[in-house]
Amino acid sequence: MGDWLQRNIVEPGKLPLLIALASFVLTFVITRVITRLIRAGRGPFGNVSAGGVHIHHVVPGVVLTVVGGFGAVASGRSGFGSYVCAAVFGIGAGLVLDEFALVLHLDDVYWTEAGRKSVEVVVVTAALVGLVLVGFAPFGVNDLSDEELQDRGTVLSTVAVNFLFALAVLSKGKVKLAVFSVFVPFVALFGLVRVARPDSPWARRFYRRRPRARARAVLRAYHHDRRWAGPRRVLGDWLGGKTDAELSRAAEHRTDAPP
Structure with missing residues (x-):
């Protein structure tokens, strides 16, 4: 079965990566379904404890x-x-x-706004592994011809230039663009031509004596965050479930509503 898949479905040697990606995504989906059921008090599932200690599934x-x-x-x-x-x-x-957010904060933030970081990391990870699966190599190496790949100088210079582009985008506070530009260098151009986020190292270094640039950075970040807050929240609710705060507000709204 594995040999047939590698001959007809995926490139040779990439079947383990495909299996790992499928297992990764399926596990995340099943885990979120089970945790939602536990939270709602439905189904046969429950939290696991040992000696009075709650065992998180990160263990x-x-x-x-x-x-x-x-x-x-x-x-x-x-x-x-x-x-x-x-x-x-x-x-x-x-x-x-x-449970990436739990590891990051060293606190049980699973059903809080901070816990949404876990969903974002899972989505980004799945997307990056998918890029590798379809043939993208880091730092644009996949764009080189066979002759260019034989020249170590060409390969090293390509990797170095694309790495510097990704690093510059990261210094502007655009983490997701920087991560994706590692595999798709063209993405870095979008981050390079746009204003840096006001709390980024780039802004602290280059906007320190430029008040107009700082004001533009603050205004651009405000509009960007406001524009994408709604879609990000909808995606987070759909994939990860509503936060405790959202459920509390919804319950208060139902309580205050006239009969």
């Missing part, structure tokens, strides 16, 4: 990620063992990144 996620990663290294790049390890690694990564 088995770390274990599975370690097992799958070391197993993949030990099993080689092909064969049934590599497929199993890829699935285990994808499941573990899905469990870990679903």
